[in-house]
Amino acid sequence: MYKRLAKQLHPDKERDLQLQQTKRVLMQQLADAKKNRDLLTLLQLYQQHGDSKVSLDLATSNAIALWLQQQGVQFSQSYQQTIAADTPKMWAWRRFQPDLQPLAPQLEQQLQALQQSQAQLKQFLAQVNHPAQLRALLQQRK
Numbered sequence: 001m002y003k004r005l006a007k008q009l010h011p012d013k014e015r016d017l018q019l020q021q022t023k024r025v026l027m028q029q030l031a032d033a034k035k036n037r038d039l040l041t042l043l044q045l046y047q048q049h050g051d052s053k054v055s056l057d058l059a060t061s062n063a064i065a066l067w068l069q070q071q072g073v074q075f076s077q078s079y080q081q082t083i084a085a086d087t088p089k090m091w092a093w094r095r096f097q098p099d100l101q102p103l104a105p106q107l108e109q110q111l112q113a114l115q116q117s118q119a120q121l122k123q124f125l126a127q128v129n130h131p132a133q134l135r136a137l138l139q140q141r142k
Helices: 002-009 017-035 039-049 058-084 088-096 103-126 131-141
Strands: none
Touching: 002 017, 002 039, 017 039, 039 058, 058 088, 088 103
């Protein structure tokens, strides 16, 4: 695929300066895809600019199928690691994602609940004048 595209996209074969510049950009993308072994970009370039009459041989088709399968496994593993991560972003996602309500109202409800808890704690602490009194009040709450 690379060789076929390189022949088609080579800027030196183009006389029109604007098309020549476009082909330079495409050729750079093609070269980067080959260098980085980026099959997805190579496939996209081939789909957009390749000869539609040429079909891929069985070995190439099988290699692409294997690569796509490996990418699927890697994406699945990455997804599992992401959702298992213990980060604030994932905590929020796990906390609010199961509900189908928009996220903003849920966050507003959570904020109101936290503000109520804060007000209750302030009232509780306003009653306390001494550590012994705090200990006694905490034991009563249990």
